[in-house]
Amino acid sequence: MDFKDTPELASFRSDVRSWLEANAERRTDKLHMGMEGDAAFQEAKAWYQKKARAGFACLTWPKEYGGAGLTPLHDVVWTQEVEHFKTRDAHFVIGIGNCGPAIMHFAKEEGKRELLPRMASAEDVWCQLFSEPGAGSDVAGLRTRAEREGSDWTLNGQKIWTSGAQYSDYGVVLTRTDPTVSKYRGLTLFMLDMRQPGVEVRPIKQMDGGGHFNEVFFHDAHVPDSYRLGDVGGGWTGALTVLMSERLAISGVQPTGFPQFLDLVKSLELNGQPLASDPIVRDRLASWYSQYAGLQALYKRMLTAVANGGIAGAEASMGKLVGAVMNQEIANYSCQLFGPAGVIQDSAISPERAHFQEQVLFSPGVRLAGGTDEVMRNILAEQVLGLPQEPRADKGMAFQDIPTGPG
Amino acid sequence: MDFKDTPELASFRSDVRSWLEANAERRTDKLHMGMEGDAAFQEAKAWYQKKARAGFACLTWPKEYGGAGLTPLHDVVWTQEVEHFKTRDAHFVIGIGNCGPAIMHFAKEEGKRELLPRMASAEDVWCQLFSEPGAGSDVAGLRTRAEREGSDWTLNGQKIWTSGAQYSDYGVVLTRTDPTVSKYRGLTLFMLDMRQPGVEVRPIKQMDGGGHFNEVFFHDAHVPDSYRLGDVGGGWTGALTVLMSERLAISGVQPTGFPQFLDLVKSLELNGQPLASDPIVRDRLASWYSQYAGLQALYKRMLTAVANGGIAGAEASMGKLVGAVMNQEIANYSCQLFGPAGVIQDSAISPERAHFQEQVLFSPGVRLAGGTDEVMRNILAEQVLGLPQEPRADKGMAFQDIPTGPG
């Protein structure tokens, strides 16, 4: 056990640090940076392309697919160093983090060589199209139909909660190709060209007023069979790869709200007293820190496992579960500390406080996106602890016969 | 809305107070009094008989069954006044609180006139025999068999968690009379003479070392058909009456640990500082008090409803759920406050601290007895909020075909 880099990693860290110093701006606070608007997207794309040209994108991908062919530990070093800088990677995380591994695993070689390098260099942006209005926690309950038309496929239906759909060139889409078999067996996974007339993207207005997510409608959208990922009817396997990658990707960047809370406690005075001297605040700080530090250390343990040739398991769901809940509780607690002024949401009056007010309204979404608290607990219970499934009401039924309720 | 007694109740309160001053000892602390040993039982019986002779037992029962024929509000007044005195009612609560109402409702008139007055005067002690080793939360999964023998019945099987079985003259026992029909339909409820050779009582040693509970074994125990409560196969209805009464009875006396914690905070100094000046302790105190006061007020609301001719519903489960959890958390928190000395469990060294140490070890049982937290939440969800049942794995099956696992 040690904290030190190997000589190779130390040298890599030094390269990363020099490059970042030269090409990125140091961050002065720990405030959340969301992705908002076209200007932000253009800025992000320029940044990512610069990073890719310097060889720092997709560090663990093979070189032939546009990666750097390095190890997960190089990725860790990058993550540790980049944390101190203002960067914008959020638009590319879903493509590179979630879609990439599935393509790497399930696409034909030709498709991989065509699409992955463009993804790695941020030339193409990708999104992930799984959730539907009637299929949230029960992802496999989806109804978007893909039907054979000659050797190719035609898609009809609707997806929802698609981050970045408006910026995306491609998507990975999970569809139903056979409603007459049980729900997990009738699914097929495709890559999809988002820039076609049969694909319509509409933003969703969130409860906090933001619009990070979209609905995507397919009206006879066209997909060549060469864009199929895996077997017809074998889509659930591919989807699980994507979902697992998603949770792993999330677990590293899952907002917990803790660093911001620590900054707040260190800096804020209320009624002439530093927050840092309030015993109740200190008590809460200690409880949250012990969770936060646990998540950080857990992440390091997972990375050690990956570096040792293991795979990150469903344990990644813990980061999602704990972080999302903590994030909401911290935001609410902070606003309560602010007293009556806590309800004012004006970054012009106090940017550091507005952060927590924004999080009060945004944090409920974090508990839902990428799987609810309840889904995370189910995954931990069944996949990690091996507890038996509940009796399934839809077990053995053809998809088309599963009750869907009055809705 | 008001706190005042009607003139009639005010006069009753004054009678109660005078009688208690003359016949009971004022209590000086809020420490828990368990029921332990034969001497305590004899003392309790003497106390209860005195109380019964004075006309203060079973206040709401009809006079012909040994009660006082008064209203639930008289009961409230009694409860409020008796709280300030050292009394011992615990041995009679189950009989009078749980068994009594079922007998009142389901027994034949002759049985009622024979048995209820003796219960009311504490001449007979009763216990309740429902739970079995293989049937805890799933009470109706019980296996104790009652078989017809001529016009009477023979019982074989085993019950568990029977409070006060060793002191009891009678019991109310739930049995299976038909394993070939679905589990709720094959049950029958009986009164049982505990003083017969076919009934064997063995104490259970609890995790805290105590022995409030027993196992009870039936070897061809005999029950006359006149002791049957309700129809053959209709036992579940009677059992529900008992269980509902149990929860209502519990909700009034459910330990929460709060009064003791408040006393502790008011009296204890740690490291030369009063606990009452510790902001973190005050913060916890406020949280627990808001729950405790809520339970107290909820109980008053239920009593108002009962006094107005309503019935207490499954809301009573709230008192059980909240109080039991709070009780455990308070005990643990208090011992943590005591520092390293918290682990010493010696009432000779510090009786007020030993209370919390005892409760650390006893409180897990409170969360289980009379229905677990999970059972309480199920009751609230299904019976109060009307949420749909889970799909039942044993639905429609004959009892004898229900899977019982490898155990």
Added chain:
Amino acid sequence: MNFEFSENQLLIRDQARNFLTQECAPPIVRAALESDSGYDRTLWQKIVELGWTAINIPESAGGLGLSCLELCVIAEELGRSLAPVPFSSSVYLATEAIKQFASNEQRSYYLPKLAAGEVIGTWAHSEGLGTAAATAQVMDGKLSGSWMPVPDGDTADIALFTACDAAGEVRLFLADLTGPGVARAVLPSMDPSRPQAQVTLNEAPVHAMNAGADDLSALLDSAAVLLAFEQIGGCQAALDMGIEYTKQRYAFGRPVASFQAIKHKFADMYVALELARANAYYGACALANDAPDLPLAAATARVSAIDAYYLVSKENIQAHGGMGFTWEFDCHLYYRRAQLLAGVIGTLPVWKEKLSTRLLEAA
């Protein structure tokens, strides 16, 4: 002992519920939320016509001469319907303060107007971010300073200001917000359907009221009880909404409401609500009977109402899944209102400290 409202009070509650179901359906709240003013003048006028602003004002001053208990049942329904009106500011705070602490002259001038809804009042306590203590000082009957957030400060005609008198004692002062030396601006806030303002006084004339720190504290206690009823009303509506939705919505071939994790979540929400409700009822009884434990009962009602509304409005979103996070669904209206009501008259830390102080001081 009686812990239930009278039949007449329950009748008023039913009428209020019917009225608000009709006149304050979610689209009305939503329109206020999305408007600039965040206040529904038409609804306010209808409420005034029903006499709700006059309930607890003596008949001699143009009121109905009813009690705080009638206000409690109205409060519950206003909370349930998320009514976008300045009722709490004007009725629980300004009207009560004028009733109790104003001169005879002011009372006979203002109470009939407050009863008739011609004048809307509010209360300005918070001098800025995180300053609980009053620092502004009244000199020669004039007050300068800046208060925020002032609930309904943009629509109110008069306001009570907490400020120091010439001797440095904290007292209550009454100012006409439509008069000289007053500037106000709406602030962005977490619940724009109940807007908060910054009110700046520049040598504005004010009238001292006969209320010191203790009176102010008593005023807040009665408001805490009434606000608790608004909170449990909203809480109940959010719980009902979540139950209804999850009964209809299916996943894995069965209603979402049939999953134990969801059922137990609702059970916990229900428990929090019922404890808060019981504490609010106790508070109402203490308020109506002017009981000695009112300060403790009020703090208890407020603490558990804040806790319950936060929990229930938050978990209602969660139970809705993704749809709960949309602007289109009403879940966030309750969550926002929970934040607003938790903020006005002071947040949890302050009220928990009040509670423990009062509890430890009690016999």
Added chain:
Amino acid sequence: MNFEFSENQLLIRDQARNFLTQECAPPIVRAALESDSGYDRTLWQKIVELGWTAINIPESAGGLGLSCLELCVIAEELGRSLAPVPFSSSVYLATEAIKQFASNEQRSYYLPKLAAGEVIGTWAHSEGLGTAAATAQVMDGKLSGSWMPVPDGDTADIALFTACDAAGEVRLFLADLTGPGVARAVLPSMDPSRPQAQVTLNEAPVHAMNAGADDLSALLDSAAVLLAFEQIGGCQAALDMGIEYTKQRYAFGRPVASFQAIKHKFADMYVALELARANAYYGACALANDAPDLPLAAATARVSAIDAYYLVSKENIQAHGGMGFTWEFDCHLYYRRAQLLAGVIGTLPVWKEKLSTRLLEAA
């Protein structure tokens, strides 16, 4: 960066687990719990023979010259098996203190005996109920006073006492508990399988060690990390026990473990355990590398280990239903041990305060 034990350390862990599964099965623990002494002399002797008491003692002093990491893996297994032996008192506290703070003479006298298990050491810190500060004072090399609870104070041969020197400074003193002026008595406690004693000194001769308040604090930090491994070991065993039982036990025609409320309970228990484990690993790494953030890491490891073990041992009882409350089932052994380990070297409030102080002082 590497957050895993070495292969050799993992091998030691596996061997320890196999050994303890054989030699420290639940009946052994139960026998200790129900005995008067609460200490299994046979098991202790076997542990000594395996060299565990010698692990972190230099070879020059009769030890194995291994590191604290080997101790961590052993600690986890001792915790898992609930071993009724004075290992933590003697090894994490007394041996470490003598290694670091004793004179050369004392070291060469005691370390070989500690390594060989001939001498058992402990640490007496708490002067009585709720007194954290040291008040007893050493005069002319002699100490009088009463300490409780002293873990393993009845079986230990030597003990370190926290007391004031003649100048009133808190320092560490070493005393021979088998010598003159020492009286001791076992106290009833929540975990009699790891007995606590009252130790009373009456002008007992003591030797000053070269350790002031800061050194003492560092000693507690290293013990906190090692104890955290005992805690996560016990936690894991309790979690495994609950899962195993509920898989076998049926209710309503299906395994109890298939009910979502139970599954989610286990998921929450697992999360608490894994966070505690991760913090313990980080603490081990900081300890092994003498990292500057060891004080923060140690406090973090201790806080989350206490939280996790309490939660898991408590909910393991709950998951067992009524049987979990019986003496006969082993659930309470973990729950009792969780209380014991939460008490020794200081409880949650103290360590949370240490944590926040260290966190806020960090850059």
